[in-house]
Structures are given as structure tokens and as C-alpha cells.
Amino acid sequence: MLRVSRATKLQRDIIGGHSLGIDPNRTIGSRLHYHDRRHVIHRTHDEFHFLSQDRIWGSQSQIILIPMTTLAHPYALRSIDLQQRVVDYSARHKLLKCADRTVRVETLREVTPQIHLLHNFLSEEEADHLQTITMHSYQRSLVGDSVSFISDSRTSYSALVPTNDPILRRILMRVASAAGCRADQLETPVETVRYINGQQFQAHTDYFQSIHGRGRQGQRIKTFVLYLTEGLSSREAARRAHDGSDGATAFTKLGIRVQPRKCAALMFEDADPVTGIGYELSEHMAAPPPAGMRKVVCNIWVRQYTADGRPAY
Helix, strand or coil, X not given: CECCCCCCHHHHHXXXXXXXXXXXXXXXXXXXXXXXXXXXXEEECXXXXXXXXXXXXXXXXXXXXXXXXXXXXXXXXXXXXXCCCCCCCCCCEEEEEECCEEEEEEEEECXXXXXXXXXXXXXXXXXXXXXXXXXXXXXXXXECCCCCECECCECCEEEEXXXXXXXXXXXXXXXXXXXXXXXXXXXXXXXXXXXXXXXXXEEECCCCCCHHHCHHHCXXXXXXXXXXXXXXCHHHHHHHHHHCCCCCEXXXXXXXXXXXXXXXXXXXXXXXXXXXXXXXXXXXEECCCCCCCXXXXXXXXXXXXXXXXXXXX
């Protein structure tokens, strides 16, 4: 049993100020929509009981049970308030205002983990600029959580984008707007990745497998892949898909393949933003491009917490 000591007026009206019974059959770490509201976590023995309004326009509350082991962050012991905007991607094709630019959203998967392709997310000049300022800085791409190393599973080359670049800062504000998060939740520095001559990144997930790899900002909860070069035509991609040499971003457990479209951004969910538990279905790979094709992307990740490790409120 859990007695609520602090609650909003709406929550008090709903629960009538009485003790709440916890349903042991409720899903652990269920997904929520987050809003500009301080939510209180009540600690009881080995669990946290998280009271939240289900939707900002709704009137029904729910109790979420979150195991303590998933909240390995000092600020998570006090409160959670991710200030996540609800971004509606429900229509398969719709326009979305992202800071200074309006983009067309193509929804590839509506359920968790959601996958969306944001067309015309960058201008031609922005895409070319990111390639130009990193073209002489490429080094072999690394893998790993807390310890990075070279692996045959990833044969691409990566380069860091200067953090103080004004065009990059403009793009990051756009990414934060599209993700419904704060700009200081974005992981920096940002990297571009180049694939040529059959280079690839075999099946992997972007979320951290271990708590030690997360650092102050917590788990990676969303990935943005900005396509800086054009991929194959639909006909050519279909012809090459059978042997996997089409240069696509392929979700290996979902059967979804996304061809690079210059200036577009692929956005997908990596992990639950509260518990940090990764979505296994987000596993994907960067397929090798065919001979003569050069593929360049820019990877940007949204994290649970801000750069100084605080909840995003």
C-alpha cells in the first residue's frame, strides 16, 4: 500500500486522498508521456512508486512500478521530471515544426520502438557543411560502452564535428525540437561517419548495455541519423537488398530497411526514458554500400539527463 503525501489537485480529486493499492500485475516500467510537471517518487522497500498523470489532457492517473536497480542515478532517488513534450507522429505523413524548419514526417513504425523518417530535415548547405568540416579528420570507428576499441564488426571511419560550429548548434536545436527534449540532453561531441568500399557496422543497438557506460547523462533514449549523402534509387535498392549491399540502415529484427536520402533524418527510440531499459527491437545495422557509393551520416543521441547529470526539468 502507498499513501500519497504530495499530489496535484487533479490527482487528489482522482484518488480522493486515500491509500492506493498497487497492482502486482501491472507492467514494470510502462511507457509514459511526460510533461512540464514535477512528479514525486515514493520509495517503499525495494521499489519506487511513480505517480503520474497519464496524459496532460486526460484525467486518469496510473501507478508505475520501477525497480530500484534500473534507477542507478543520484537524482533519480529524489524525483523524475523529464519535461518531454508529446510530439504527435500518429499520421503516416504529416508536417512537423522543428525549431526553424518544417519537415515532413514519414512514420515507419508506430509502436515502441517508434521509427520515423524526417524528410528535408537539413538544407543542402547544412548537409554539405557537415561533410566539409570533417573530411580531413576521419579515423577508424570504435565500438564499446565504457571502453572503446576497434572491432571487425564496425569497419567505417568517424570524425568529430567541432562543438562550437554555429551551423551544428542550429541543427542541434532542431533535433531537440523534433525529439521533444532539451538541447542539453543531446550527447556531444557529435560525429559524422563515412562508409565506402563495402564498409559496414554489423547488427548492434545504440543503448548502453551496462550502467557503467552511461555516465552522468544516463541512457541513450533516441537516435537521430542525419543522412548527408544520397542513397540508391528504389529500384536499385530492391535489387541489392537480397545480399545486403544496399547501404541501408536496416532494423534486423523488424525487417525495415531505410535508404539514405540526403538531408533526411532517421529518428528511432532506443530505450525507455524512465527506466533506461533498452528496446531490443531497435537493433539495426549499417549495411555496406555498393562499389562506387559513398555514404556519410551524422549520428546524434538523446540522453536521459542533461549534460551536468540533472533531470531534464
